[in-house]
Amino acid sequence: MGDLASILDILMFATAVVLLLTGFPVAFTLAGTGLAFAVIGNMLGVFDFAFVNALPQRIYGTMTNEVLIAVPLFVFMGVLLERSRVAEELLETMGQLFGPMRGGVGIAVCVVGALLAASTGIVGATVVTMGLLSLPTMLRYGYAPSLAAGTIAASGTLGQIIPPSIVLVILGDQISNAYQESQRVLQEQAWAEGDFSFIPGPPVSVGDLFAGALIPGLMLVGAYILYTIIIAIIRPSAAPPVPRDPDNPMTLFRVLHALVPPIALIVAVLGSILAGVATPTEAAAVGGIGAILLAGYRLNEAKPLVIYVATLSLVALLVLTGSMDLRISRTDIPDNDQIGIYVAYGLLALVCLGLIVSLARIAGAGVLTSVMRSTAQITCMVFVILIGAALFSLVFRGLGGEELVHEILTGIPGGALGAMIAVMLMMFVLGFFLDFLEIVFVVVPLVAPVLLMLEMPDGSTMSPVWLGIMMAVNLQTSFLTPPFGFALFYLRGVAPPEVKTTAIYRGIIPFVFIQMLMLVTLWYMPQLATWLPKVIYGD
Amino acid sequence: MNAIAGTLDRTNRFIGQAVSWLILAMVIVQFGVVVMRYVFGVGDLWAQESIIYMHGTLFMLAAAYTLSEDGHVRVDIFYRAASPRYRALVNFFGSIFLLIPVAITITLSSWGYVENSWRIFERSMESSGIPGVFLLKTAIPMFALLIAAQGVVLALRALMVLLPSRAAGLVGGLLVVVPCGALLTYFTGTKLWVNRGDFADVGERATALAMVLSTVLPLIGIALVVAGVFVAIRGAGDPGDAANPAHDADISHPAA
Numbered sequence: 001m002g003d004l005a006s007i008l009d010i011l012m013f014a015t016a017v018v019l020l021l022t023g024f025p026v027a028f029t030l031a032g033t034g035l036a037f038a039v040i041g042n043m044l045g046v047f048d049f050a051f052v053n054a055l056p057q058r059i060y061g062t063m064t065n066e067v068l069i070a071v072p073l074f075v076f077m078g079v080l081l082e083r084s085r086v087a088e089e090l091l092e093t094m095g096q097l098f099g100p101m102r103g104g105v106g107i108a109v110c111v112v113g114a115l116l117a118a119s120t121g122i123v124g125a126t127v128v129t130m131g132l133l134s135l136p137t138m139l140r141y142g143y144a145p146s147l148a149a150g151t152i153a154a155s156g157t158l159g160q161i162i163p164p165s166i167v168l169v170i171l172g173d174q175i176s177n178a179y180q181e182s183q184r185v186l187q188e189q190a191w192a193e194g195d196f197s198f199i200p201g202p203p204v205s206v207g208d209l210f211a212g213a214l215i216p217g218l219m220l221v222g223a224y225i226l227y228t229i230i231i232a233i234i235r236p237s238a239a240p241p242v243p244r245d246p247d248n249p250m251t252l253f254r255v256l257h258a259l260v261p262p263i264a265l266i267v268a269v270l271g272s273i274l275a276g277v278a279t280p281t282e283a284a285a286v287g288g289i290g291a292i293l294l295a296g297y298r299l300n301e302a303k304p305l306v307i308y309v310a311t312l313s314l315v316a317l318l319v320l321t322g323s324m325d326l327r328i329s330r331t332d333i334p335d336n337d338q339i340g341i342y343v344a345y346g347l348l349a350l351v352c353l354g355l356i357v358s359l360a361r362i363a364g365a366g367v368l369t370s371v372m373r374s375t376a377q378i379t380c381m382v383f384v385i386l387i388g389a390a391l392f393s394l395v396f397r398g399l400g401g402e403e404l405v406h407e408i409l410t411g412i413p414g415g416a417l418g419a420m421i422a423v424m425l426m427m428f429v430l431g432f433f434l435d436f437l438e439i440v441f442v443v444v445p446l447v448a449p450v451l452l453m454l455e456m457p458d459g460s461t462m463s464p465v466w467l468g469i470m471m472a473v474n475l476q477t478s479f480l481t482p483p484f485g486f487a488l489f490y491l492r493g494v495a496p497p498e499v500k501t502t503a504i505y506r507g508i509i510p511f512v513f514i515q516m517l518m519l520v521t522l523w524y525m526p527q528l529a530t531w532l533p534k535v536i537y538g539d
Numbered sequence: 540m541n542a543i544a545g546t547l548d549r550t551n552r553f554i555g556q557a558v559s560w561l562i563l564a565m566v567i568v569q570f571g572v573v574v575m576r577y578v579f580g581v582g583d584l585w586a587q588e589s590i591i592y593m594h595g596t597l598f599m600l601a602a603a604y605t606l607s608e609d610g611h612v613r614v615d616i617f618y619r620a621a622s623p624r625y626r627a628l629v630n631f632f633g634s635i636f637l638l639i640p641v642a643i644t645i646t647l648s649s650w651g652y653v654e655n656s657w658r659i660f661e662r663s664m665e666s667s668g669i670p671g672v673f674l675l676k677t678a679i680p681m682f683a684l685l686i687a688a689q690g691v692v693l694a695l696r697a698l699m700v701l702l703p704s705r706a707a708g709l710v711g712g713l714l715v716v717v718p719c720g721a722l723l724t725y726f727t728g729t730k731l732w733v734n735r736g737d738f739a740d741v742g743e744r745a746t747a748l749a750m751v752l753s754t755v756l757p758l759i760g761i762a763l764v765v766a767g768v769f770v771a772i773r774g775a776g777d778p779g780d781a782a783n784p785a786h787d788a789d790i791s792h793p794a795a
Contacts, residue, residue, distance in 0.1 A: 019637070020614045021614055021616065021617060022617070022618070022629045022633070023613045023614060023615050023616075023617060023618025023619075023621070023626070023629050024613065024629050024630065024633030024637060024638075025606070025611035025612065025613050025633070025638075026611065026612050026613065026614060027611055027612075028611070028633065028637050028638040028641060028690075029633070029637055031637070031641040032633075032636065032637025032638065032640060032641050033637070035637075035640055035641055035644055036636075036640075052644065052648055053648045055644075055645060055648055055649075056645070056648055056649035056652040056653070056676075056679050057652065059645075059649070059679050059682075060652075060675075060676060060679065063591070063594070063595030063598075063599065063675065063678070064591050064595060064675075066591065068594075069565070069569075069590060069591065069594045072562055072565060072594060072597065072598070073565065073566060073569065076562050076563075076566055277577070278573065278577075281569065282569065282572075282573045284569075285565075285566055285569030285570045285572075285573055286570060286573060288566035288569075288570070289566065289567075289570045292566075317574075317578060320578075321577060321578045326578055326579055326580065327579060327580030327581070328579045328580065328581060329579075329580060329581050341579070344578060344579070348574065348578075355567075359563075368563075369556075372559040372560055372562055372563060373555075373556060373559050373608075375559070375562045376555065376558070376559035376562060376597060376598075376601045376604070376605070377601070377604070377605045377608055377610035378610070379562075379597060379598050379601075380555075380597075380598045380601050380602045380604075380605035380610065380611075381605060381610050381611050381612050382598075383598040383602075384598070384602045384605070384611060385611075385612065388641075391641065391644075433614055433616070434614065435612055435614070437612070
């Protein structure tokens with residue numbers, strides 16, 4: 001059966017790409033193509049329909065996957081923050097703060113891009129917001145259109161790589177499955193050869209990927225800023241200073257007002273994950289609560305007291321937990337602790353009060369319904385693609401695609417590194433047409449287990465965290481690369497007509513080079529990605 | 540035909556908008572679980588599992604609503620700038636040859652899976668967990684049926700753009716609505732209505748739900764067949780809002 005099935009496999013991939021380009025929703029295109037080839041394969045006698053019947057179990061597995069629960073929670077947090085106009089205020093304030101410097105607004109865009117990436121993480125929204133708010137300002141004061149557009153598009157995509165990002169949650173889940181799979185196979189192989197000393201590596205978590213992405217992400221921000229500064233020095237006319245608005249003087253209060261809420265949220269969410277205390281799902285829920293309080297505050301700043309009290313109670317609750325033993329299920333609770341528990345109840349009640357007031361304000365402003373609906377739609381979009389990709393990969397596997405991928409990858413000269421380069425190139429090209437979701441759901445489960453089994457030059461196997469981070473940076477790069485990069489489309493959609501498309505392309509190219517430099521650096525210094533997870537979670 | 544599309548569409552929108560509130564519950568319950576665990580050192584299995592239930596229900600039942608809002612991501616390099624006619628062609632053929640067959644396959648392949656779960660009223664793996672795994676699994680065929688219905692809506696609305704009223708009615712009624720209705724009637728009739736006696740034996744708790752489903756689903760199928768024939772005779776009706784389905788919420792479309 002081998003040959004015919006392999007041909008069908010390749011044909012299926014090609015058909016899927018062609019049909020995707022017609023513009024029918026991705027999830028159903030993938031699933032429908034898979035189904036069609038399942039029928040064809042079945043008729044030709046090379047496909048067992050039992051593979052398709054495994055789909056319900058796969059769907060149920062997705063529905064009950066606890067890691068993926070983080071996705072709707074992070075989406076909720078991002079959508080709510082977006083509606084609270086956090087981005088607008090940050091851009092305005094940071095722009096004013098850095099503006100009088102040469103290249104200052106460009107730097108502000110990079111910084112705000114990083115902050116938004118670490119809080120909302122919604123790429124399209126970030127590019128659009130910055131394109132609408134910062135681009136006109138930069139153009140008005142004489143920034144070179146290409147530099148302005150490039151900075152905005154690149155900074156806007158930071159949300160993919162800076163944790164907590166939805167990309168990393170999904171990629172982490174897939175990489176973790178792939179790693180488990182590869183370790184299982186390696187162990188079987190070792191046992192079959194009579195070698196019982198093989199120990200499977202520890203499981204990879206989304207937290208590992210978050211920690212791994214932090215340093216490369218921050219390095220990218222640093223590199224963007226450095227590039228803006230260099231341009232401002234060698235071509236001052238391209239990045240002129242922007243005077244402050246005299247009617248609206250900068251005060252410390254304004255800076256704090258804009259900066260403190262997002263930073264507090266970032267510290268709470270990322271901090272608890274990176275400290276190894278909370279899972280991403282738990283941290284996302286805390287972030288969601290924080291976003292509700294923040295929105296409640298922003299909607300009625302004349303009456304901030306309830307929100308202040310709720311926020312302080314939350315902090316006090318944390319401090320109390322750290323300093324006392326509040327477990328209520330013990331049989332013998334000392335008086336001191338009992339008092340602490342009552343205080344904790346009181347604090348919790350205050351938090352709840354703040355939440356209720358905030359939710360009432362959000363609902364009163366008519367935003368709550370639309371936040372719910374947007375969140376539900378984004379969540380469905382993600383998970384239905386997961387279902388569609390599951391059917392597609394089931395059929396691909398049923399047609400022997402796994403062996404095909406394995407054969408191709410192991411046949412590439414250069415061992416693990418050669419195979420890795422080939423995969424990275426393929427993902428980069430696919431990133432032109434496809435969204436990260438399709439690539440992560442379809443390509444990663446196929447190639448990652450093979451890659452993770454291949455021997456590196458030093459005889460060990462590849463680090464799954466490193467592989468994940470390389471893929472994430474690679475995909476981000478592909479979204480920036482002309483002429484098909486998604487970020488460029490988003491920016492084109494909101495940029496004024498006098499910014500030529502060629503200017504956007506020209507402006508983004510230096511950033512693409514920065515990205516590639518990052519990939520090369522990661523390639524030679526994998527510790528950049530693997531060091532922090534090791535420190536946090538142990539080996 | 541507008542009426543058929545409108546009714547199916549409204550049903551899906553209603554369901555999707557209703558379950559979208561589960562997000563808020565998920566955030567709050569998950570926060571509660573976090574506080575209980577890290578502050579007071581107690582865990583609650585029901586709370587923990589309820590989040591999974593809400594999560595699963597949310598994206599399965601709101602998927603068709605998302606399709607109604609055109610929220611499922613498209614590769615829109617060409618689609619974005621294309622004419623309404625091209626878009627209608629893509630949507631019509633995509634629904635008929637990709638979406639609806641997939642939905643039917645999911646329904647068929649999940650049927651035995653869900654049926655087995657119902658037979659034993661499958662509970663949580665944990666003895667003190669929520670005893671509703673069979674209900675959660677039922678979301679799979681529900682998802683497929685709702686998606687199929689929304690696929691019919693997409694196909695009908697595309698037809699009204701592509702063809703004049705009479706031809707659209709004939710094609711849509713006879714080739715889309717009647718077959719879908721007949722399939723639903725046949726399938727649920729032979730699987731559910733004929734065997735509805737079985738439910739009484741298994742247990743009382745979910746019997747009522749099963750009886751309702753086994754009656755309503757074949758009836759919807761019959762209604763669709765009748766409506767399809769009616770539309771085929773009468774033509775598609777006023778294509779007024781066909782090209783531009785109602786969008787009542789402002790949606791910021793998600794990140795790429």
